[in-house]
Amino acid sequence: GAVVSQHPSRVICKSGTSVKIECRSLDFQATTMFWYRQFPKQSLMLMATSNEGSKATYEQGVEKDKFLINHASLTLSTLTVTSAHPEDSSFYICSARDRSGQGSYEQFFGPGTRLTVL
Amino acid sequence: TQLLEQSPQFLSIQEGENLTVYCNSSSVFSSLQWYRQEPGEGPVLLVTVVTGGEVKKLKRLTFQFGDARKDSSLHITAAQPGDTGLYLCAGAHGSSNTGKLIFGQGTTLQVKP
Numbered sequence: 001g002a003v004v005s006q007h008p009s010r011v012i013c014k015s016g017t018s019v020k021i022e023c024r025s026l027d028f029q030a031t032t033m034f035w036y037r038q039f040p041k042q043s044l045m046l047m048a049t050s051n052e053g054s055k056a057t058y059e060q061g062v063e064k065d066k067f068l069i070n071h072a073s074l075t076l077s078t079l080t081v082t083s084a085h086p087e088d089s090s091f092y093i094c095s096a097r098d099r100s101g102q103g104s105y106e107q108f109f110g111p112g113t114r115l116t117v118l
Numbered sequence: 119t120q121l122l123e124q125s126p127q128f129l130s131i132q133e134g135e136n137l138t139v140y141c142n143s144s145s146v147f148s149s150l151q152w153y154r155q156e157p158g159e160g161p162v163l164l165v166t167v168v169t170g171g172e173v174k175k176l177k178r179l180t181f182q183f184g185d186a187r188k189d190s191s192l193h194i195t196a197a198q199p200g201d202t203g204l205y206l207c208a209g210a211h212g213s214s215n216t217g218k219l220i221f222g223q224g225t226t227l228q229v230k231p
Contacts, residue, residue, distance in 0.1 A: 004160075032217050043124075043206060043224040044161070049216055057216070093160050097217045106151060107208075107219060109160035 003027055004096050006110035013084055014118055020080045021113045023094030029074035030096035034107060035067070038091045050077045084117045091115075121145075122209050124222030131197055132230050139192040139205055139225045147209035150190045151219065152181055155204040197229045 003026040013019050023033055031052050036044040048069050049057045056069035066088075068080040077096075081088055091114055095107035123142045131137055141150070149168040153161035165174050167183035167190060174181045178201075180193040190209075194201055204226050208219040 006160075034218070041204070041224075041226055043221045046218065046221075049218060091158075095160075106149075106163060106166055107217070108163065109153075111160045112158065114158070 002098065002108040004094065004108050004110040006094055006113050008113060009111060010114045010116075012116045012118065015085050016083055018080055018082045019084055019115060020078055021092055021094075021115075023077045023079070023096070023110050025075045025096040025098075025108075028096070028098045030077075030098065031074065032097045033071060033077040034095045034097075035069060035077075035079050036093045036095065038093060038112075040091075044093060047079075081115065084115070086117045089115055089117045122207060122220050122222040124207055124225055126225060127223055128226050130228040130230065133198055134196050135229075137194050137197055137227070139207075139227075140189070141191070141207035141209075141222050142189045143209065143220075144188065145209070145211065145220075146187050147220075148187070148211060150183055150187075150207060150209045152190070152192055153206040153208065155206060155224075161204075161206055194227075197227075199229045199231050202227055202229050 005024045007022045033050040035047045037047050038044050046059050047062045050069045050071040052071045052074050058064045071077040091112050093112040095109045125140050151166045152164045155161040165181045170185045170187045172183045178195045182191045204224050206224050207222040
């Protein structure tokens, strides 16, 4: 149980284009999903908290107009990197918190998406 | 600022050796998780500790939560090359309803055969 998928696993795009990354909880409902960014050999940096049916909460320094987050259902959240530039190249990881785990702070992570902007 | 200091950040050892990774904070956590991540993949949850002084064992891995719930350690006995990876500790604050985790800087472990 507690499987989270991400799609695509890798994407290469040209500078100026937009890229959408999907995060799905496959066998549980997630009221809350989280989006992280990770640089090589570094820890995870939280970008935003995505709540089903409401606006995402962004961490300080993260541009909400650049990283659009939509959490339309209890099993799907999407991150759209708009007008991507080479400095946006990174490993993006989502995680989901099981709705049934009230008081539980365990997060289950997706496999990540490697974004390369040329 | 809520910080979780993880040490060491890099560790290279020979197969069969023991090691300990530490996570320390000045803040109290309601729970603390340990994750292991391999290159190009997402972190995988190893264990969650919630009670001060709690000790959990997972085969050759022993996890301990400090009595004051401000620190935790991960001890690996007789490390194997398959233990190689990035180990992350992450703490949650009970006062927060968002479920946000505070992550340590990570420990990159390399176990040489």
